[in-house]
Amino acid sequence: MDKKINLVYLGLGSNLGEKKRNLQDAINLISSEIGPVKECSAYFYSKPDGFSSKNEFVNLVVKLETKMAAFDLLDATEAIERSLGRTDKSCGDYKDRKIDIDILFFNDEKIATERLVIPHPMIFFRDYVRVPLLEIMNERAPLN
Numbered sequence: 662m663d664k665k666i667n668l669v670y671l672g673l674g675s676n677l678g679e680k681k682r683n684l685q686d687a688i689n690l691i692s693s694e695i696g697p698v699k700e701c702s703a704y705f706y707s708k709p710d711g712f713s714s715k716n717e718f719v720n721l722v723v724k725l726e727t728k729m730a731a732f733d734l735l736d737a738t739e740a741i742e743r744s745l746g747r748t749d750k751s752c753g754d755y756k757d758r759k760i761d762i763d764i765l766f767f768n769d770e771k772i773a774t775e776r777l778v779i780p781h782p783m784i785f786f787r788d789y790v791r792v793p794l795l796e797i798m799n800e801r802a803p804l805n
Contacts, residue, residue, distance in 0.1 A: 662674045662727040665728070665758040666726050666727070666728060666748065667726065667727050667728070667729065667730075667734075667767060667768050668669070668724070668766075668767075668768055669696075669724070669725050669726070669727055669734065669764065669766065669767050669768075669797075670721050670722055670723070670724055670725075670764075670766040670794060670797075671691065671725065671761050671763065671764060671765060672720065672721075672722050672761075672762070672766040672781070672789075672790045672793075672794070673687055673688070673720065673721055673760070673761065673763075673764050674707075674718045674719065674721075674722075674748045674758075674760075675719055675724070675758070675760050675761070676709065676714065676716040676717060676718040676719070676757055676758065676763045676788065677685050677716060677757050677759045678718040678746075678759050680718075681719055682720060682795075683703065683745060683759050684704075684719060684760070685749065685762050686745055686760075687742075687745060687760050687762060688701065688723060690739075690741045690745070691723065691741065691762075692725075692746065692750055693724060694727055694740075694741065695727050695729060695734065695737050695738070695741075696725050696726045696727030696728065697724065697725060697726055698713060698723045698724070698725045698727070699724045699725055699726060700723065700724040700796070701721060701722075701723045701724075701760065702722045702723070702793030702794070702796045702797045703721070703786055703796065704720070704721055705719075705720045705721060705788075705789050705792055705793045706718065706719060706720075707720060707788065707789035709757075710787060710789070714722070714757050716743055716757050716797040718789065719741075720725065720789040720790070720791040720793060722765065722790065722796070722797055723794050723797075724797050725800075729771055731767045731770065731779060732776075732777065734750060734764060735764060735776070737779050738762040738764065738785040738798055739762075739780065741760075741762060742760050742761070742762055744758040745759055745760045745803065746761050747761070749760055753774065763781055763790075764777070764779065764781065765779075765780060765781045765784055765790065765794060766780050766781075767779045774778075
């Protein structure tokens, strides 16, 4: 039996190195290892949020389809982050990073565990996520 196709929105950001190249490398890996990227927002530039740094972020949001389950998707995005040079995942103690990938929406599912919360709880508090997300959401937002 075929697995269900899941509609996913991911938020990506980078504030170290060749930021746009880091984002493109992440998009390429997402497409090849997770599922086809259907849409990509424009770049959104922002100052660091939750910590001090002289390094500005470049952010974007992608829409993709995958047959992966939510926790498999989380494992895959974390593996991509590591493969692109991210050494640790922030746990409230934010710092500069070459790449950050957050799962914003997974279909219209709600998940609330210690490891994964979907929809991402900070979407509407962060312009660098909300603005690019709304740019590519051409359907009813899965907010319920």
